[in-house]
Each structure stands twice: as C-alpha cells, then as structure tokens.
Amino acid sequence: MSKAIGLEVSLAVAEAVKQANVDVVSAYPITPQTHIVEELSEYVANGKLDAEYIPVESEHSAMSAAIGASAAGARAYTATSAQGLALMHETLFIASGMRLPIVMTVANRSLSAPISIWNDHSDIMSERDIGWVQIFAENGQEAYELSIAAFKIAEDHRVLLPVCINIDGFILTHMIEPITFIDQQKIDDFLPPFKPALTLNPEKPVTMGPVGVPEVYTESRKQLEHALWGSLDVVSEVFDDWNKRFDHEYRLVEKNGDLQGRTLFITMGSQGETTMSAVEDLQSQGESVGQLRIRLWRPFPREDFLRAIEGADRLIIIDRALSAGSHSGPVAQEIRALLYSQDFRPRIYNIIAGLGGRDVTVGDFKEMYAHAMEDRLDSNYTMWGVSSDAK
Amino acid sequence: MLNSNALENFEKITQKTMPRENMISPGHRACQGCGEVLALAMVMKVAGPNTIVANATGCMEIITSPFPQTAWKIPWIHVAFENTAAVASGIESGIKALQRKGRIPPRNPNVIAVGGDGATFDIGLQALSGALERGHNFLYVCLDNEAYMNTGIQRSSATPYGAITTTSPAGSQSIGQQTWKKDMPGIAAAHNIPYVATASPGFHLDLMNKVKKALTIEGPAYLHIYSPCPTGWRSKPEQSIAISKLVVQTNVFPLFEIIDGELKITKKIKKPKPVKDYLKTQRRFAHLKEPEISYIQERTDAYLAKLHKMEADSGPEHE
Numbered sequence: 047m048s049k050a051i052g053l054e055v056s057l058a059v060a061e062a063v064k065q066a067n068v069d070v071v072s073a074y075p076i077t078p079q080t081h082i083v084e085e086l087s088e089y090v091a092n093g094k095l096d097a098e099y100i101p102v103e104s105e106h107s108a109m110s111a112a113i114g115a116s117a118a119g120a121r122a123y124t125a126t127s128a129q130g131l132a133l134m135h136e137t138l139f140i141a142s143g144m145r146l147p148i149v150m151t152v153a154n155r156s157l158s159a160p161i162s163i164w165n166d167h168s169d170i171m172s173e174r175d176i177g178w179v180q181i182f183a184e185n186g187q188e189a190y191e192l193s194i195a196a197f198k199i200a201e202d203h204r205v206l207l208p209v210c211i212n213i214d215g216f217i218l219t220h221m222i223e224p225i226t227f228i229d230q231q232k233i234d235d236f237l238p239p240f241k242p243a244l245t246l247n248p249e250k251p252v253t254m255g256p257v258g259v260p261e262v263y264t265e266s267r268k269q270l271e272h273a274l275w276g277s278l279d280v281v282s283e284v285f286d287d288w289n290k291r292f293d294h295e296y297r298l299v300e301k302n303g304d305l306q307g308r309t310l311f312i313t314m315g316s317q318g319e320t321t322m323s324a325v326e327d328l329q330s331q332g333e334s335v336g337q338l339r340i341r342l343w344r345p346f347p348r349e350d351f352l353r354a355i356e357g358a359d360r361l362i363i364i365d366r367a368l369s370a371g372s373h374s375g376p377v378a379q380e381i382r383a384l385l386y387s388q389d390f391r392p393r394i395y396n397i398i399a400g401l402g403g404r405d406v407t408v409g410d411f412k413e414m415y416a417h418a419m420e421d422r423l424d425s426n427y428t429m430w431g432v433s434s435d436a437k
Numbered sequence: 438m439l440n441s442n443a444l445e446n447f448e449k450i451t452q453k454t455m456p457r458e459n460m461i462s463p464g465h466r467a468c469q470g471c472g473e474v475l476a477l478a479m480v481m482k483v484a485g486p487n488t489i490v491a492n493a494t495g496c497m498e499i500i501t502s503p504f505p506q507t508a509w510k511i512p513w514i515h516v517a518f519e520n521t522a523a524v525a526s527g528i529e530s531g532i533k534a535l536q537r538k539g540r541i542p543p544r545n546p547n548v549i550a551v552g553g554d555g556a557t558f559d560i561g562l563q564a565l566s567g568a569l570e571r572g573h574n575f576l577y578v579c580l581d582n583e584a585y586m587n588t589g590i591q592r593s594s595a596t597p598y599g600a601i602t603t604t605s606p607a608g609s610q611s612i613g614q615q616t617w618k619k620d621m622p623g624i625a626a627a628h629n630i631p632y633v634a635t636a637s638p639g640f641h642l643d644l645m646n647k648v649k650k651a652l653t654i655e656g657p658a659y660l661h662i663y664s665p666c667p668t669g670w671r672s673k674p675e676q677s678i679a680i681s682k683l684v685v686q687t688n689v690f691p692l693f694e695i696i697d698g699e700l701k702i703t704k705k706i707k708k709p710k711p712v713k714d715y716l717k718t719q720r721r722f723a724h725l726k727e728p729e730i731s732y733i734q735e736r737t738d739a740y741l742a743k744l745h746k747m748e749a750d751s752g753p754e755h756e
Binding site: 069070072096097098100101102103104106107110111112113114115116117118119120122136137140144239245246247248249251252253254255256257258259262 | 486487488489491498499502503504505507509510511512513514515516517519520523524525526527528529530531532533534535537538540541544546563564566567570571
C-alpha cells in the first residue's frame with residue numbers, strides 16, 4: 047500500500063469505481079453524491095476509465111439504465127441520495143428481483159418535507175425491504191474499500207444481487223480524509239472481470255422480467271430471500287479475504303474497544319466514530335460501556351449480532367431515522383423483534399438522534415448514557431434534542 | 438445533414454423479399470384481431486434474430502411472457518412501465534462498452550424499445566425524451582392503441598377526441614374524451630433525431646420498410662404505429678386490417694417519415710374518404726353527432742395541411 051493522501055471522500059469513492067473498471071455509469075446529479083459522478087465523468091472524458099457514461103434525465107432512469115446495462119452483461123454503477131433514492135424505489139425491487147449485481151453508493155440524506163439536503167438515514171431506512179445487500183461505511187477509507195469489495199459480493203454467483211454502500215452525506219461525502227489507495231494490480235487480483243450468469247445475447251436468447259403468475263411469484267420471492275440470506279457467508283468470505291490482503295478488520299458486526307461493556311451503544315455509519323470517543327471517555331472514568339457498529343444491515347446478521355451483545359444489560363440503540371407511528375426507530379425495531387424470541391433480553395433504550403444534519407456530539411452520547419443509567423428515557427424511543435421527550 | 442446517406446443504397450423490402458421468420462411465436466395470449474401484436478410481429482420480422490427488445494409494461498408484455506412460457510425467440514427484457522427507453526439506453530451502452538473492450542463479439546445487435554401509448558405519451562415521455570436527446574443508437578416503437586387497454590381501457594393522452602373509454606365516458610356533460618390527441622411524432626421529431634415515422638399494419642410494406650430504415654440509420658429512431666384494439670374500441674376483430682387502412686385513407690392517421698428533419702408523406706391519399714366512415718367502424722365513437730364529427734373532420738384536414746406544408750418546406754428532393 048502507498049501512503050495516505052488527503053482527499054474528499056466522494057473522490058475516493060469515484061477512484062474505487064474506476065479501479066473496479068466498471069463498464070457503464072448511469073448518473074444523475076443529486077446532492078451530496080454529485081462529486082462522485084462528476085469525477086467519474088472526468089475519468090471517462092480523459093480516457094482514464096473505459097466506460098459508457100450515461101447522463102440520464104432522472105434517478106429513476108439512472109437505475110433503469112443500470113438494469114439494462116447489467117442485463118446486457120456490463121458491470122454497472124450508479125450513485126444516489128435521498129429524494130433520488132426514493133424516486134428509484136420501484137426499480138430497486140426490480141434490480142434485485144431480476145438478480146442483477148449493480149453497485150450503488152447511497153450518500154445518506156434526509157427525505158422531504160421539509161426539504162433538507164443534510165445527513166441522516168431516512169432515505170435508506172425507507173428501502174429496507176428492497177432485497178439488496180446493504181452495507182454501511184464509517185469513514186472515508188472504508189467508503190473507498192467497501193466500494194470495491196461491493197462488486198465482488200454482488201457478482202458472486204451465490205449472490206447475484208445488487209449491493210449498496212451507504213456513506214453519510216456531507217459528513218463523509220464532503221469531508222477531506224486521509225485515504226490510502228490500493229495498487230491497481232492488487233485490485234485486479236482481488237476483483238476479476240464480471241462473469242454474468244445470463245445476458246441479453248442474440249446467440250442465446252432469454253426472456254427476462256416475465257409475468258409472475260400466482261403459481262410462481264412466491265417461489266420467485268423465496269429464491270430472492272434465499273440468495274439474500276446466502277449472501278451473509280459471501281460477505282464474510284469477501285471481508286476475510288479483504289482483511290488478509292489489505293490489512294483491515296471488516297466484520298458483519300464490529301466492536302469498538304476491548305471492554306465487554308454492560309451497556310452497549312449500537313450505531314451505524316459515521317456516527318460510530320463520535321460514539322467511540324464518548325465510549326473511550328466513559329471507559330476511562332471506569333464505566334462498563336462498549337459499542338457495536340452494524341456494518342451489514344441487509345441481510346441482518348442475526349447470529350453475529352446476538353453473539354456480540356452477550357453479557358450486556360443495556361443497549362442504547364441510535365437511530366438516524368424516524369419510523370413515524372411505530373414504537374421505535376428502524377434499527378431498534380429490528381433488534382427488539384430479534385430479541386423477542388431470545389431468553390437473553392437486555393433492556394433497550396432507543397434514541398433517534400441526528401436527523402436532518404443535526405450534530406450529535408461526544409457530550410450528547412455521554413448524556414444519553416447518563417439518562418439510560420438513571421432509566422430516564424422513554425421505554426419506546428426518545429427523540430434526542432427535543433426537550434419534551436426526555437423525562 | 439446527419440447520416441441520411443446511410444440510406445443511399447437502401448434496398449426496399451418487397452412482397453417477394455419480405456422476411457418470413459417471425460421472432461414472436463404463435464400461441465401468445467393476445468385478443469382476437471389484435472392489431473398491436475400484428476404490428477409488433479411485422480417490426481420483429483424485419484429486425485430479425487440479431488435484436489434485443491426492451492418492452493414496457495402493457496398488453497404486449499403481458500401476452501408474450503407469462504412465466505414459464507415466452508413467445509420471444511430473441512432476447513427480451515421487461516423492467517417497468519415508464520422506463521423502457523432508459524432500459525434500452527443501458528442495454529445499448531452496455532453492449533457498446535463490452536464490444537469496445539473486446540469482452541463480447543462485435544455483432545452490433547439492434548436495440549428496440551417497445552411501449553404502448555400510455556408508456557410513450559404519458560408515463561414514459563420523460564425517459565423517452567432523455568434517451569432520444571442522448572442519441573443512443575436504438576429504435577423506439579410506440580404501438581398506439583389509443584388508451585390503457587391492459588388495465589381496462591382508460592383514456593391516455595393518445596385517446597382521440599370524442600372516444601369513450603372507462604375514464605372518459607360520454608354523458609350529459611361530456612362527449613367522451615375532451616382533448617385532442619397529443620402530437621407524439623412531432624414531439625419525437627422536435628428532438629432533431631435522424632428518423633421519425635408513422636406506420637399502420639394496414640400498409641405492411643410501408644411499415645416494414647420504415648423499420649428497416651430506422652434500423653439502418655445510426656442514432657435514435659422513433660416509429661409510431663397505429664394499432665387497432667377491437668376489445669377497447671368495440672370494433673369487429675376481423676375488421677382490424679380494414680380499419681388500419683381506413684384510418685390512413687381518411688387521413689385520420691397520415692403515414693409519413695421525417696429523415697434528418699425533412700418530412701415526406703409516404704402514402705398520399707388522392708381521394709380521401711370522410712372521417713365519418715372511419716368513426717362508424719368503432720362503437721367508441723357511436724355516440725358522436727354531426728357537430729363533433731365536423732369538428733374532427735376540420736382538425737383532421739388542418740393537420741394534413743400542416744404536414745403538406747412541412748413536406749413542401751422540406752424541399753423538392755423528397756417529393
């Protein structure tokens with residue numbers, strides 16, 4: 047590996063996509079992913095990336111063109127965010143249902159209304175059931191590396207599903223971070239060219255996207271579900287391979303610190319780094335506290351998660367999206383439902399924090415911890431920063 | 438202008454040289470007398486086996502692809518309703534990249550997007566406009582049966598004035614469809630693409646030659662095909678071809694092509710029949726009275742006059 051250089055994370059993601067030698071990029075500008083596709087268009091314009099760049103007229107068409115390209119046998123990539131992801135909604139299910147290994151960066155951002163271009167997880171949490179492999183990056187280096195690993199996961203014939211890499215809008219996309227790039231040769235050794243299972247080939251015609259009558263629709267969904275659960279092992283394998291080759295420590299669920307805390311923060315995305323600082327401070331004050339980061343959100347790594355929380359008394363689950371009208375935020379819903387059938391059920395505090403780009407500081411996390419220890423949080427969820435919610 | 442000399446040595450398809458092999462198998466589930474599947478089959482006969490089809494949601498998608506059956510002998514994909522032109526853009530780009538990189542043989546297949554009038558005039562107009570503007574080398578075929586037939590005969594912006602559909606019923610306060618049909622070929626032509634044409638399965642050689650020209654010319658082409666729907670129009674199934682001729686003979690649907698911006702009427706009607714003759718073949722128009730029929734005649738004449746003017750403006754070399 048070469049030395050780290052300071053670079054905006056969006057540009058590092060574009061570099062990853064270039065190094066993955068994609069064939070087709072379909073792109074529509076939406077803040078805050080725009081720098082990624084701008085950079086890719088430059089690579090294509092100056093011959094550094096041999097790909098077709100389709101400047102589509104909408105996000106819906108961005109995914110539709112990626113579907114067409116992938117069905118033709120091309121390695122296809124796009125990026126989106128917020129309203130753009132919501133506009134794609136229909137086609138996201140089609141990409142997975144047709145088993146097309148498209149890779150997409152989602153620069154996570156809040157949904158309107160009111161319009162907000164800032165970061166939270168409202169966009170992707172509205173797309174939990176799309177049948178894609180969904181991975182979260184915590185920092186710039188991870189965003190770069192996972193964007194390459196995503197192609198290997200997606201294109202594995204045991205998976206053949208689209209993969210989205212979530213990176214927090216602005217907090218990651220527009221941040222200049224130290225990035226260590228990997229040599230092209232090493233990427234090529236890791237990621238062979240895409241070998242599709244079926245393509246739109248006149249010499250071997252197939253019908254793709256037929257009508258699913260009631261006699262086959264359920265079976266077709268079962269196959270998708272089977273492939274998505276099957277991707278758990280493949281994601282683990284690809285992470286292990288990556289860890290060995292490139293000296294990182296990717297896991298499906300990751301821990302910060304060695305201490306087996308009695309109270310665990312559960313985070314996803316870049317907020318994990320702020321939480322880590324708070325956890326380290328609390329640990330230095332003798333508190334029994336730790337932190338888990340959910341790396342793989344879909345499929346949800348049930349076994350890994352349950353193992354990781356063994357021995358904990360309390361979970362403080364941070365959600366970055368509101369599931370309006372429900373008892374919890376999306377991440378807490380997932381975990382509460384998972385724990386219901388377990389004998390071992392730590393107490394759960396769910397905090398919805400950092401919506402629409404609101405800063406959540408190290409001090410906030412310490413305060414959350416104090417509230418949890420004194421049992422002063424709502425038994426369903428607390429919207430952090432809205433004073434009437436804290437008891 | 439663009440690349441019309443691609444047609445310099447164009448060999449016309451004749452009754453004798455007409456391709457015989459059908460790329461759509463019989464046994465599909467179209468209604469009796471469906472003019473749409475007939476027109477689609479004519480398109481695909483000309484396109485031949487080296488073709489990839491992207492099909493919008495609609496009648497043609499439903500009747501040809503109930504898993505595990507398929508009527509398609511060529512590679513075919515259906516993704517959704519509004520995005521077929523975008524899907525075709527992706528296919529065309531994918532193949533271009535893979536051929537350039539030497540990963541697939543350079544067989545340059547035809548890429549054809551197929552959509553009904555709802556998929557073209559209404560929900561898919563944006564994706565179509567984007568694909569035409571970007572200049573992908575593909576053919577977009579609009580099979581226009583003038584309403585949402587697959588969902589049960591709802592009006593679209595292609596439904597003709599006065600026609601009854603399930604969402605444009607005639608009543609004491611309405612004559613049925615109250616708007617004039619959108620000028621979709623005009624919209625396509627406004628993108629300054631190299632080839633735009635209208636066709637009717639009643640004139641099969643004219644239709645097939647237009648398909649051949651569209652596929653010969655590099656760049657985007659738009660072919661608008663009139664497609665009788667006995668179920669939706671309440672016409673007689675055995676009359677579909679007769680109606681497909683009558684619509685041209687009454688100038689309700691003139692046949693023309695626009696090559697590099699120059700318009701030519703390809704089927705000149707010396708003694709046009711009154712539109713009334715056309716309207717009476719379909720019960721969707723049965724409620725219309727003299728004032729409405731006169732209005733339809735006037736607008737039909739005006740549209741033809743506009744086309745004649747465009748043809749005259751295009752210069753004598755296309756006459």
